[in-house]
Amino acid sequence: MNKKIILGAFALVLLIGALIGYQMYNKPHLDLANATADHRLSATELFADYEAGETEANAKYLDKVIRVEGEILNVTTDENGQISLTLDAGGIMGGVICQLDPELKETSFSEGQSVALNGLCTGMLMDVVLVRCKPV
Amino acid sequence: MKHFLLSLFFLAIATTTLSAQKYFTRTGHIIFSSDTPIEKIEAKNDKATCVVDTEAGEMAFAVLIKAFSFEKALMQEHFNENYMESGKFPKATFKGSIGNMAMIDLGKDGTYPAQVKGEMTIHGVTQPVETEGVFVVKDGKISASANFVVLTQDYNIDIPAVVRDNIAKEIVVDVTVDLEPLKTK
Structure with a gap:
């Protein structure tokens, strides 16, 4: 059970990190x-x-x-x-x-x-x- | 009388060729691209200046580094701040001579290969450059183009290890200019 929570939290952090990275990579030009x-x-x-x-x-x-x-x-x-x-x-x-x-x-x-x-x-x-x- | 007319005719030819010795643009296009299996990066600049002096057989280019436009803002930022240090070195320039100028007549329609040799300054570093370009004269309109390869290490452009696979060591540069006769006052 505990293992699942830790794994889930880890996956979530990874996902958020990837999303932020993706957004930074695609950040728009200054309007x-x-x-x-x-x-x-x-x-x-x-x-x-x-x-x-x-x-x-x-x-x-x-x-x-x-x-x-x-x-x-x-x-x-x-x-x-x-x-x-x-x-x-x-x-x-x-x-x-x-x-x-x-x-x-x-x-x-x-x-x-x-x-x-x-x-x-x-x-x-x-x-x-x-x-x-x-x-x- | 006949001689007089004839000399007048030659004088007219001489002055027309004399009056158009310099050609110029301030809207030259420069595109460079870096192609790796991971990423293709392209940037363009539409405000390069170019002067060609046909009498001296010389040509010069200048371009503002910060006027290069990338698809991605982040790449443009890295290009300016980390690689080109464009705050410190805002321009890139080329000055050189056209080896076979005698074979090029910009007053006559045609396609003329040009051997260009000179010095290019990028990122504050000057290197000798030799390349072949082409002048195309069509309906009196003159355009010139060239493409060549620039090695980042020749100009002390340091690419960090993290992105070394994303950025090519050989950058392909395409130059296209439409030239107008320069009116001298």
Whole structure:
């Protein structure tokens, strides 16, 4: 009898452990529409901070949820349906590119429109690139 | 008069080829995959930049590590925090030359194999790389692609023993870019 209880308890612990493990393995990506922004600023300010010093800007913004506001310069959809918005940041060669969350397959965004988006900052190449962006 | 027209014609050709010496994109695609019997892991990045200078026969790539997107959030986290240390090394870059540039005419439709040789920097480690890519020009649109293998140990990327069977030692990288002429001001 006792043996059965111990065995049963053991099996239960194992099952719970497996379930937790499975859930951790499959944990979802952060939903940026409902995430609290670590920084709120305009596309121009974000770009200017990166222009002033990439290392410092990376230390401040990398992997953080940024709520960025700006005017759309262009909207692109690539061959895989991935939509990106480039926000005007006052630079000649670069701006702030917001790659939208892959779930967002349709867009009503248009050039010249002012938007506010939450996105994860990944750094700067020619542009500051935010990914998984969602409008807020 | 005939000579004058002829020289004007050659001048026109010369300036058109001169004005399009550099090609560029900021939306290049890079996909890498790790394939083991236990698990197939794939990640993609659609925001790689690439510049090709046809006159100098040079090309350069840059990509942000944190912009690689995985199906599973946990894998993305491990990739960034444990393996690539992308907080410390946010970019991977390649800079190199095209050995057979003389045989490639991006102004003319066709398929042109390209011998590319250069240096790649990943995870703060720079290694010489040599691979074959291909330029395809169709209806004036230029695209380039290449695929090659990256060994994690070459770039001091340490995979812990627990997941060593889940992650391949040889990572296959696929690069595809659509290039536009770069307008120089």
